[in-house]
Amino acid sequence: PIRPREELDAVDSVCPYCGVGCALTYYVDRERGAIAFAEGRDQPGSQSRLCVKGRYGWDYAASPQRLTVPLIRKDSSYPKGALSADVRGDTDNDRGRAGAGGNRSGGGRGNKLSKNGRDGRRKPGGLVDYDEVLPHFREATWEEALDLIARRLMEIHAEQGPGAIAGFGSAKCSNEEAYLFQKLIRAGFGTNNVDHCTRLCHASSVAALFEGVGSGAVSTTYGDVANADVVIITGSNPTANHPVASSFFKQARRRGTKIIYVDPRANTVAEHADYHCQVKPGTDVAFYNAIMHEVIRLGLIDMEFIKARVSGFEELVRTVNDYPPERAAQITGVDADLIREVARVWGEADAGVIYWGMGISQHTTGTDNARCLIAMCSITGNVGRPGTGLHPLRGQNNVQGASDAGLIPMFYPDYQGVDLDATRRRFEEAWGTELDPDRGLTVTEIIGSVLKPGGVRGMYMLGENPFLSDPNINKVRKALSQLDFLVVQDIFLTETAEFADVILPASSYLEKDGSYTNTDRRVQLGRKVMDPPGQARVDWEIIQDIARRIGLNWSYASPSEVFDEMVELMPSYKNLRHDNLGLSGKLYPNEDPEHSDGAVVLFDDRFNTDDGLAHLVPAQWLPAKELPDAEYPLVLNTGRLLEHWHTGSMTRRSYALDSISPVAEVYMHPKDAADRGLSHGQVVRVRSRRGAIELQVRISHREQLGNCFIPFHFREAAANLLTIDEIDPYGKIPEFKFCAVQVEATSVE
Ligand code: SF4
Numbered sequence: 001p002i003r004p005r006e007e008l009d010a011v012d013s014v015c016p017y018c019g020v021g022c023a024l025t026y027y028v029d030r031e032r033g034a035i036a037f038a039e040g041r042d043q044p045g046s047q048s049r050l051c052v053k054g055r056y057g058w059d060y061a062a063s064p065q066r067l068t069v070p071l072i073r074k075d076s077s078y079p080k081g082a083l084s085a086d087v088r089g090d091t092d093n094d095r096g097r098a099g100a101g102g103n104r105s106g107g108g109r110g111n112k113l114s115k116n117g118r119d120g121r122r123k124p125g126g127l128v129d130y131d132e133v134l135p136h137f138r139e140a141t142w143e144e145a146l147d148l149i150a151r152r153l154m155e156i157h158a159e160q161g162p163g164a165i166a167g168f169g170s171a172k173c174s175n176e177e178a179y180l181f182q183k184l185i186r187a188g189f190g191t192n193n194v195d196h197c198t199r200l201c202h203a204s205s206v207a208a209l210f211e212g213v214g215s216g217a218v219s220t221t222y223g224d225v226a227n228a229d230v231v232i233i234t235g236s237n238p239t240a241n242h243p244v245a246s247s248f249f250k251q252a253r254r255r256g257t258k259i260i261y262v263d264p265r266a267n268t269v270a271e272h273a274d275y276h277c278q279v280k281p282g283t284d285v286a287f288y289n290a291i292m293h294e295v296i297r298l299g300l301i302d303m304e305f306i307k308a309r310v311s312g313f314e315e316l317v318r319t320v321n322d323y324p325p326e327r328a329a330q331i332t333g334v335d336a337d338l339i340r341e342v343a344r345v346w347g348e349a350d351a352g353v354i355y356w357g358m359g360i361s362q363h364t365t366g367t368d369n370a371r372c373l374i375a376m377c378s379i380t381g382n383v384g385r386p387g388t389g390l391h392p393l394r395g396q397n398n399v400q401g402a403s404d405a406g407l408i409p410m411f412y413p414d415y416q417g418v419d420l421d422a423t424r425r426r427f428e429e430a431w432g433t434e435l436d437p438d439r440g441l442t443v444t445e446i447i448g449s450v451l452k453p454g455g456v457r458g459m460y461m462l463g464e465n466p467f468l469s470d471p472n473i474n475k476v477r478k479a480l481s482q483l484d485f486l487v488v489q490d491i492f493l494t495e496t497a498e499f500a501d502v503i504l505p506a507s508s509y510l511e512k513d514g515s516y517t518n519t520d521r522r523v524q525l526g527r528k529v530m531d532p533p534g535q536a537r538v539d540w541e542i543i544q545d546i547a548r549r550i551g552l553n554w555s556y557a558s559p560s561e562v563f564d565e566m567v568e569l570m571p572s573y574k575n576l577r578h579d580n581l582g583l584s585g586k587l588y589p590n591e592d593p594e595h596s597d598g599a600v601v602l603f604d605d606r607f608n609t610d611d612g613l614a615h616l617v618p619a620q621w622l623p624a625k626e627l628p629d630a631e632y633p634l635v636l637n638t639g640r641l642l643e644h645w646h647t648g649s650m651t652r653r654s655y656a657l658d659s660i661s662p663v664a665e666v667y668m669h670p671k672d673a674a675d676r677g678l679s680h681g682q683v684v685r686v687r688s689r690r691g692a693i694e695l696q697v698r699i700s701h702r703e704q705l706g707n708c709f710i711p712f713h714f715r716e717a718a719a720n721l722l723t724i725d726e727i728d729p730y731g732k733i734p735e736f737k738f739c740a741v742q743v744e745a746t747s748v749e
Contacts, residue, residue: 003029008036011529012583014516015054016172016509017645019394020222020244021518022046022054023584026510026529034062035510035529043584044597045223045520051243052643056656058510061530063653065130066491067505068534070145071137080481080499087473087495087718127652127715128493137503142535142545145502149460150549152485152501156458157189162436166193166446166456169407170463171201171396173539174514174526176562178398178405179413180543181462186406187431188550192418192440193456196407197646198399199443200469201358204366204731205392206403212374212615213383213390214608216403216415217572220353220389220601221520221587225252227387229349234262234373235284235359235737239269240642242357242393242519249355258349260342262287263359264637265709266702275342278704281635282363282738283332286621288372290328291343293320295380300347302381309607310378312616319618331621333704347380351387358639361392362737367730368619378614384604394519396646401517404573405566409440414570430569432553442732443470444725450479457484460546462539463506467495468647468715471723471734472690489542492649495715505536512538514559515578517588521598523576524585624738625726628706632688632740634672635707636722639737644713652713664714665698666743669705673697678745686710688741691721697743708743712736 008027015022023043029036038055040048140148156164167185169178178196185194198206206216213219222245225231231249238246250272253259261273262284270276279287295301296317306313325336325343332339346352354377360369374390382388394400406413416423419439428435441449441456447470449455470476480486480499488500497503511532517523532538540559547554556562560578567573572588580586580593587598606612628635643661645651652658666686668678678684680699685692686708695710695717703709712719724739 003036011527012041013529014397014524014526015050016397017053017057018242019397019399019519020046020242021397021516021522021524022050022244023524024050024054026058028529033530035059041583045221045518045522046244049244049247052660053645053651053657057645057651057654059655060650060653061491061508061510063492065493065653066533066536067493067503068536069505070140070142070535071503072140072145072148073501074136074138087715087721127648128495128498130493133493133498142537145504146545146549149487149502149546153189153458153460154550156484160457162190163193164455164457165189165191165459166441167460168443168446168462168464168466169194169196169402171197171399171402172463172509173402174398174512174516174559175401175405175523175566176514176559177462177539177543178402178407179566180540180556180562182406183431184543184547184552185460186435187433188547188552190434190436192409192436192438193446194407194440195409195443195446196402197396197443197464197469198403198408199733200736201395201399202361202392203442203733204361204728205356205370207731208367208370208374208617209390209392210415211617212371213603215602217400217521218389218391218519219383219603220391222248222355222391222393223520224387224389224600225249225257225353226255228252228257228351228353229387230258230260230345230352232260232262232346232352232354233269233273234354234356235361235369236263236355236357236393237265237267237269237639238355238357238393239267241395241640243642245393245519258345260345264704264707275338275345277334277338277342280331280333280704281637281707282365282624283621284360284369285365285372285619286323286328286331287334287339288376289320289323289619289621290325290339291346292316292372292376292379293323294325294340294343295347296320298344298347300344301379305381306379309613310616311611311613312618313379316375316379316616316618319620346376351385352377352380352382353387353389353391355391355393357393358395359737361731362733362735364625364726364728364735365619365622366728366733368622371617371619374614375616375618378616383614384601386601389601391519397518398516400519400521401515401523404517404570409442412569413566414572427569444727444732444734447476447479450482451475459483459485460487460489461496462489465494465496465647465649467499468712468718468720471720471736472725473718473721474691475725489539491536492653494647494649504542505534506542507532507536507538511536512559514540515563515581521588522585523573523581523588525578525581625735626689626724626739628740632742633706634741634743636686636688636739636741637707637709637737638712638719638723639709641711641713644711646713648713648715664695664711664717666695667698667700667703667709668743669703669707670699670701671705672708673699676743676745678743683746684743685746686722686741686743688722688724688739690724693717693719693721694746708741
């Protein structure tokens with residue numbers, strides 16, 4: 001029976017999915033021990049709105065597939081590479097055969113958890129087969145599992161040095177967990193080899209922002225779009241990826257803000273835009289250089305702002321001189337007149353703001369792309385005032401916070417460089433131990449390092465699933481198989497957990513207190529709704545137990561105590577405490593959290609760089625690393641769907657979300673499909689130089705001719721079997737948005 005609202009227990013928390021971080025309230029039926037429903041609540045950034053994920057996507061936490069007891073691999077000599085055999089897609093020995101390993105129905109309709117996985121043990125389509133994997137493990141006590149982890153990681157540390165250890169944290173964890181995790185790897189194992197999925201998300205944006213304006217965070221909020229005359233939304237599909245932020249954009253347009261949408265795909269936001277510049281993938285630098293060329297030619301720059309607050313303008317002018325609209329039109333495919341018109345609209349606006357997504361960052365030129373956006377705002381004086389600024393729309397609900405907390409190999413908390421002597425000494429003093437003076441390896445470098453002699457041998461993986469999330473899965477498989485010791489701490493048996501030596505049952509966000517920082521720099525509290533299942537434990541306590549076992553003298557009693565320590569070391573978070581965040585959270589920086597929501601607009605009088613100026617770094621356009629050719633004639637773009645989330649471990653166990661979107665599909669332009677004789681719903685094989693997958697065709701007018709799109713949520717059609725592991729030289733982010741593929745009909749329908 002559904003109880004009336006007044007009989008339910010209301011718990012205020014935060015949505016666990018995207019970087020918008022909507023505030024919500026869970027109504028809990030304590031008698032049933034279950035959430036009855038969720039409702040948005042008022043907070044400046046979400047104003048009681050929720051998308052489908054926030055409103056319905058929480059039931060995964062009650063899945064019978066939750067890990068509830070520590071597991072230890074029975075036979076460490078078992079060939080781990082044999083696991084996940086259904087996610088193989090070999091190009092050499094599998095050519096001509098359907099989706100190797102036999103999950104032939106992989107992309108087929110009806111292949112969904114809601115139909116065949118609700119008992120928790122029968123094989124759920126598209127998820128790890130528990131019956132296949134669990135026999136390789138035995139149940140263990142927490143004591144035994146934690147002792148083994150401490151012993152094996154310290155053995156590797158002693159025999160092969162600190163550089164042989166690495167940790168992947170998670171943007172799904174709280175700030176406090178992220179902070180403790182990086183502290184454990186740095187202070188406990190003496191290495192900076194600690195990173196998380198920001199490397200797959202906005203690492204290149206952060207590299208460019210840090211270099212250009214001295215801070216990796218946004219300079220204004222998405223709600224500030226209401227004060228803008230014009231907004232550029234680029235490389236982003238906010239309707240799917242940041243739905244509530246997208247509602248603010250659409251609302252602003254109704255009030256008169258002009259929307260310029262720059263994206264290779266004609267996503268729904270294009271229908272709300274005044275201009276859609278449908279650039280060819282990977283041509284952003286040429287496009288924005290041409291816009292700046294025109295803005296300068298028309299005299300629409302803000303010379304006063306440039307003289308007072310910008311360095312590198314002359315060199316930028318020399319570079320963009322080479323990009324007249326006619327040349328850019330040839331590279332980008334956007335009509336030269338449209339480029340001129342958009343440049344005029346941007347240049348004439350009193351207040352302009354840019355929001356961008358992974359279509360900008362996930363390229364080997366991702367940092368250059370973001371450098372262009374910084375220059376676009378700087379030369380027109382569009383920073384530091386209401387309705388102006390730079391905003392990379394962060395992907396996960398705590399990717400901003402996890403980065404702030406130091407879960408990156410080159411920075412301690414608050415982006416303080418590990419290679420700066422004075423900074424390191426300060427952290428050594430605070431943490432009471434000597435620290436590694438060298439930058440550590442990134443996510444992408446760690447995977448490569450495992451495959452090299454003298455590389456990483458032992459890993460601690462907290463809530464990450466690189467087997468599905470990282471590019472070129474077959475390379476990741478090889479790396480995970482070759483590790484001497486792998487610990488996975490997660491709430492489900494993920495694809496990566498199949499390779500683990502020890503699996504620790506962790507807690508979902510519903511089962512713990514902690515703070516999360518959204519894309520706006522809003523620090524909010526997530527509050528415990530229910531207990532973890534079985535013997536599962538909250539993550540910060542697990543990390544602390546491992547720390548104690550390797551000799552660290554930690555005695556944190558609560559997440560708020562951890563937060564207080566963080567704030568001591570993080571000037572940006574100054575003045576914040578759990579007990580002054582309130583129900584709506586607070587933006588940082590914040591001089592007076594008791595009375596103020598915090599700073600919406602940054603850089604009103606100076607940038608965070610040493611000299612206080614914005615540093616422009618001009619970029620020349622470079623093509624993507626793997627261009628289409630006769631054998632692989634289409635460009636593959638990967639990304640997310642509204643209803644799903646990353647590697648699907650959460651949303652594919654959510655009844656509502658997986659019911660709405662149960663099937664992996666490749667989105668194709670009607671002519672590309674017709675040229676290959678393909679019809680809507682037909683099963684096809686998509687092949688790159690690295691692997692092949694089978695899935696259904698979705699004929700979509702949103703795709704550009706010569707391009708296709710595959711969401712990366714589906715194990716049974718794992719898009720990252722196809723993607724290329726080439727990386728941006730600065731942000732070290734992979735080129736998820738561009739590789740060459742072929743699409744052909746399979747013999748099996
Ligand atoms: Fe959650 Fe993002 Fe949807 Fe808000 S917009 S409900 S944070 S997924």
